[in-house]
Amino acid sequence: MEENRKSLNFIEQIVENDLKEGKNDGRIQTRFPPEPNGYLHIGHAKAICLDFGIAENYGGICNLRFDDTNPVKEDVEYVDSIMEDIKWLGFHWENVYYASDYFQQLWDFAVKLIKEGKAYVDEQTAEEIAIQKGTPTIPGTNSPFRDRPIEESLELFNKMNSGEIPEGKMVLRAKIDMSSSNMHFRDPIIYRVIHIPHHRTGTTWKAYPMYDFAHGQSDYFEGVTHSLCTLEFEVHRPLYDWFLDQLADTDYRPRQIEFNRLNLTYTMMSKRKLLQLVQEKIVSGWDDPRMPTIAGMRRRGYTPRAIRNFIDSIGYTKYDGINDISLLEFAVREDLNAHVTRVSGVIDPIKLIITNYPEGKVEEMSTINNPEDESMGSRNLKFSRELWIEREDFMEDAPKKYFRLTPGSEVRLKSAYIVKCTGCKKDEEGNVIEVYAEYDPDTKSGMPEANRRVKGTIHWISVPHAMDAEVRLYDRLFLVEDPAGEKDKDFKELLNPDSLIIKKNCKVEEFLKDAKPGDSFQFQRIGYFNVDIESTPDNLVFNRTVALRDSWKKSN
Structure with missing residues (x-):
């Protein structure tokens, strides 16, 4: 029987x-x-999955090429982080290249265009060029320098790279068609002057190629067959092909194919605005767990498998849209649910004293590490007379459908006994500081009488065996679904003030004493958490990766 196969996306076709x-x-x-x-x-993760995935699936290769044509914005730190992110997602490049590897070849091609009368040096200002290019409905007008003699353009082009020409004084433009309906054909700028040293080539170059000029030619020099880009480059494709037609001397051509970008609700993807959040210390850095960066998601506890599953589920199309971030969170929950250990963590602790339990007695209660995966086995939890429970698991005057601790009610302590609440103790201000209960010794989990049914089950941690921890509750960074669409507002006005809540006096079970940064767990009844990179054995720090269920829409 032919093996079932999912339908191909249009790029695979x-x-x-x-x-x-x-x-x-x-x-x-x-x-x-x-x-x-x-x-x-x-x-970018969506593009990575496509670029590397196509190569993997069809026995090809994918190269990593850094588009380092603008030394003003580039940094080696970013090169290192990009490599780390690709590896973390589970992909491997065949070769590492840089657009700067081709600076000489691109320069030689530009000289060829000048000699063929297909490029010229323009001395207009950026504002003058913008006006002179016209509009989509009004043809452009020729630059006064468009018919400059070839030898003069060659001489000036060399001066642009020698350091003799100030930034912004001259550009090299391709000579194509100032009346074209495609604005990109109206004598595009292909070189500009930048006097900032390059992170790889130093001060060798002062004239740098523009992206549209460098991209297709770099594809050609490398032997790329399928150049996969997001939809905003669709209108650039005719120019991409035009340059290749001037360069190529064989039948080989890279083929540019465009696909839709990944946009998420409650998320900002603009690198410029993300950099602003970092520089103004609104977030702790590029890897802040609230950031949509791969580094931030890794630190928050998202897994490569969850991200790849999510991207696979939304697919690739020829039209842009916005995806609900809850789909990504669902993928994270689904992956973590299948693979992580269940533990007890109490975020807002209050003490429960079982008054009829012998003082000094300690029992070990068996608990399953992950009910989704029997191979993960079980472990023992220490149980004693005094336990930490969540403050919200007790209510003195409870509504009818409250099935946790309230005077006169019974609940099961997970993996342990059924207890009946007998009262509480308050401080001078009326705040509950201790809860009292009595246990039924015949209801220990696993005993014949343990099947007596009660409506509520709560988690707990033995007070003498608990560890202190800091818990960081992360939520969506923006309050509105489409922050990028709020053009009339400063995007910082749209930030969620509760995107990070830090809880300092939390309790976790001693099983977590050896947890290492990056380890993930399910805090029972609360959510999925991972150990932060700032965590130490003496100061455990946990990040909430995602809650057990999506409660955002209900609360908003």
């Missing part, structure tokens, strides 16, 4: 058709071309 037709000698080669000017975010 194109690739398979190209293979059937024998294009590019049956080669499949892709590339992931990030600009090293910030940390990668979840949107």
